[in-house]
Amino acid sequence: MSNKTLFESCTLGALTLANRIVMAPLTRNRAGPGLVPGELAAEYYAQRASAGLLIAEATQVSPQAQGYQDTPGVYTDAQIAGWRKVTDAVHDKGGRIFLQLWHVGRISHVDLQPGGAAPVAPSAIRAPTKTFVNNRFVDVSEPRALALDEIPGVIADFRKAAANAISAGFDGVEIHGANGYLLDQFAKDGANKRTDAYGGSVENRARLMLEVAEAVADEIGPERTGIRLSPVSPANGISCSDPQAQFDYIVDKLDALGIVYIHVVEGATGGPRDVAPFDFEGLRRRFSNIYIANNGYDRDLAETRLAAGHADLFAFGRPFISNPDLVERLKTAAPLAEMDTATLYGGGAAGYTDYPALSPGD
Numbered sequence: 001m002s003n004k005t006l007f008e009s010c011t012l013g014a015l016t017l018a019n020r021i022v023m024a025p026l027t028r029n030r031a032g033p034g035l036v037p038g039e040l041a042a043e044y045y046a047q048r049a050s051a052g053l054l055i056a057e058a059t060q061v062s063p064q065a066q067g068y069q070d071t072p073g074v075y076t077d078a079q080i081a082g083w084r085k086v087t088d089a090v091h092d093k094g095g096r097i098f099l100q101l102w103h104v105g106r107i108s109h110v111d112l113q114p115g116g117a118a119p120v121a122p123s124a125i126r127a128p129t130k131t132f133v134n135n136r137f138v139d140v141s142e143p144r145a146l147a148l149d150e151i152p153g154v155i156a157d158f159r160k161a162a163a164n165a166i167s168a169g170f171d172g173v174e175i176h177g178a179n180g181y182l183l184d185q186f187a188k189d190g191a192n193k194r195t196d197a198y199g200g201s202v203e204n205r206a207r208l209m210l211e212v213a214e215a216v217a218d219e220i221g222p223e224r225t226g227i228r229l230s231p232v233s234p235a236n237g238i239s240c241s242d243p244q245a246q247f248d249y250i251v252d253k254l255d256a257l258g259i260v261y262i263h264v265v266e267g268a269t270g271g272p273r274d275v276a277p278f279d280f281e282g283l284r285r286r287f288s289n290i291y292i293a294n295n296g297y298d299r300d301l302a303e304t305r306l307a308a309g310h311a312d313l314f315a316f317g318r319p320f321i322s323n324p325d326l327v328e329r330l331k332t333a334a335p336l337a338e339m340d341t342a343t344l345y346g347g348g349a350a351g352y353t354d355y356p357a358l359s360p361g362d
Contacts, residue, residue, distance in 0.1 A: 004306055006299065006314065007331050010052070012290055013223035013260040015096055015171055017052035017313075020306065021327050022263075022292055024317040025055045025100040025174070025228075029132065029345040030352060031072040035060075036082040041072075042089040043353045047324035049095030052313065055174050055263070056086065058102035061161035063114045065182075067104030067140075068132045070346060074099065074161050080168045087169030098226060099165040100174040101158055101216070105182030106143035106191070107236050109133045119143040120150070122185050122192040122199065122208075128237040129180075132345060148196055151208065154182070159215040162225070172224035172260065175212055179228075179269050180236025183209040187246060190239030202242065206250045213257055222258040226292075230265035231283070232276040243278060251286045261290035263315060269295065270317075281310055299330045325357040334358055 004010075007019045032038045045054055060066045060073045073079045083099070090097045106121035111133050113119055121143035130137045146154070158175065165173045177183040185191040186208040192199050198207050209227075217225040231240070231247040240246055254262060266280050267273035273296055284291045293302075293311035302314040320326050322339040329336055343351020 019052040022315040023051040024315040029070040046089035049093035050327045054097040062157040065103035067108035083168035098172045102176045103182040162216040175227040178230035180238035188240035225259045226261040228263040233269040235269040263292040
């Protein structure tokens with residue numbers, strides 16, 4: 001057993017974090033014209049800078065990578081400048097912040113795609129889920145399978161986006177390899193029916209995720225590269241017949257790359273932790289660097305698993321939305337404010353930057 005605590009400083013690569021609490025990436029659909037994060041985003045993240053690490057919301061690496069309206073990008077000069085305001089605000093508060101890099105793959109709609117094109121995917125299989133476009137939830141569009149000669153372009157988009165994130169002042173990036181988006185779609189055989197070098201075997205289905213990780217780590221350094229994984233989550237209609245073999249292999253290869261962390265959704269994203277059998281403790285043992293545990297954690301569960309050595313950092317998601325001072329509330333066992341679900345996606349300051357911190361004496 002360990003005597004580590006959630007509220008002590010720790011290291012992440014070359015960074016010193018103030019505590020072991022991570023703000024998970026949270027899509028809020030509030031990017032402005034040109035999909036640029038605005039002044040409200042800078043205020044929002046700065047309010048939450050007491051987390052040991054902030055992971056900014058999923059951010060598309062290219063126009064093709066977008067799957068929901070009003071989500072930010074990191075592929076134009078204006079977007080980079082917008083994100084610079086965010087990172088400056090967080091660093092002024094003493095915080096550390098990574099950017100999550102995103103390609104949604106088949107979780108998109110023709111109205112969001114350049115030229116009204118079909119979304120791309122490993123295979124032409126429509127996901128049984130919805131997206132948010134034109135101010136309403138609609139079924140995702142039928143995708144087309146990426147051609148083999150298009151795949152290097154996707155990898156290049158992630159590489160360039162990582163470089164842009166560093167230019168914008170981020171301390172590092174998190175590759176989004178989870179929740180039924182493009183890299184997860186390639187890894188899991190429910191969505192990937194390819195018969196070329198990117199389909200079929202465990203090794204082939206892992207190839208795109210690993211090639212993206214290698215490109216990003218080569219571009220900005222493995223010490224500034226993390227990745228999010230969700231081995232058994234059914235999010236966005238994804239499924240895998242062999243998740244243990246698939247993700248044991250992926251994590252072994254990520255470990256060999258020397259990336260700084262894996263951020264693992266343990267169970268169904270935002271749902272039951274026991275949705276399917278999986279040895280998460282074994283996965284943690286396969287990885288030499290930082291393991292960030294995610295899904296349904298509260299202070300008691302995080303402290304128990306920290307003491308047992310099952311994880312190094314702990315990601316909290318929705319509690320950070322309505323509790324900008326979540327770290328202090330967890331530390332002092334103060335009550336948590338409730339989230340207003342009506343203001344979760346889109347809009348302005350209401351339900352975004354207007355949740356108050358505790359007052360003295362609360």
